[in-house]
Amino acid sequence: DVKVTQSSRYLVKRTGEKVFLECVQDMDHENMFWYRQDPGLGLRLIYFSYDVKMKEKGDIPEGYSVSREKKERFSLILESASTNQTSMYLCASSLSQLMNTEAFFGQGTRLTVV
Amino acid sequence: GENVEQHPSTLSVQEGDSAVIKCTYSDSASNYFPWYKQELGKRPQLIIDIRSNVGEKKDQRIAVTLNKTAKHFSLHITETQPEDSAVYFCAASNFNKFYFGSGTKLNVKP
Numbered sequence: 001d002v003k004v005t006q007s008s009r010y011l012v013k014r015t016g017e018k019v020f021l022e023c024v025q026d027m028d029h030e031n032m033f034w035y036r037q038d039p040g041l042g043l044r045l046i047y048f049s050y051d052v053k054m055k056e057k058g059d060i061p062e063g064y065s066v067s068r069e070k071k072e073r074f075s076l077i078l079e080s081a082s083t084n085q086t087s088m089y090l091c092a093s094s095l096s097q098l099m100n101t102e103a104f105f106g107q108g109t110r111l112t113v114v
Numbered sequence: 115g116e117n118v119e120q121h122p123s124t125l126s127v128q129e130g131d132s133a134v135i136k137c138t139y140s141d142s143a144s145n146y147f148p149w150y151k152q153e154l155g156k157r158p159q160l161i162i163d164i165r166s167n168v169g170e171k172k173d174q175r176i177a178v179t180l181n182k183t184a185k186h187f188s189l190h191i192t193e194t195q196p197e198d199s200a201v202y203f204c205a206a207s208n209f210n211k212f213y214f215g216s217g218t219k220l221n222v223k224p
Contacts, residue, residue, distance in 0.1 A: 031210060042203060042216035050210055097210045100146035105157040
């Protein structure tokens with residue numbers, strides 16, 4: 001059973017802080033994703049990684065960066081948190097670029113920036 | 115990039131009725147179309163998927179249809195039950211990125 005685990009369920013941070021959201025998957029998946037979920041907007045892709053140290057911007061990368069130093073771990077970084085980054089953040093992973101298979105999601109991190 | 119549109123945003127049905135959710139996509143290279151169900155406070159989970167070489171797929175009360183020419187795909191739930199109440203997301207993928215619709219909140223009234 002694939003497990004995608006996000007380090008925190010809830011976070012409260014102050015404006016201007018640097019914030020790290022961590023995600024770990026245990027099924028040797030090549031692809032990992034960070035999405036932001038807001039009511040009425042669905043899931044919007046922030047960043048995508050298909051291999052260690054490889055990353056691609058999604059639709060809304062501004063204000064975010066990512067790090068993938070190990071295959072199982074994908075971190076989302078908010079360089080200087082702002083109130084408009086208050087949201088639910090979902091990490092996901094999928095097997096490979098070579099095969100179309102489902103994405104498995106983490107439980108989500110609800111981030112509040114005050 | 116890909117643009118996925120999903121309708122309706124909310125859907126209320128009586129228990130036992132059918133529910134249909136529709137999505138359109140823009141990128142003809144998309145070839146994998148999963149549907150996810152997200153219950154309140156939980157992570158999205160796959161309920162059914164379809165690949166571009168198939169026109170229809172069924173799994174018990176759930177079916178998905180795909181029209182590649184028109185670039186649209188639909189989720190059909192028959193004999194709805196209260197436990198079907200959730201937010202449903204469609205997605206389109208081309209081997210790497212997944213692009214999601216905005217979600218449909220389905221309410222099944224007992």
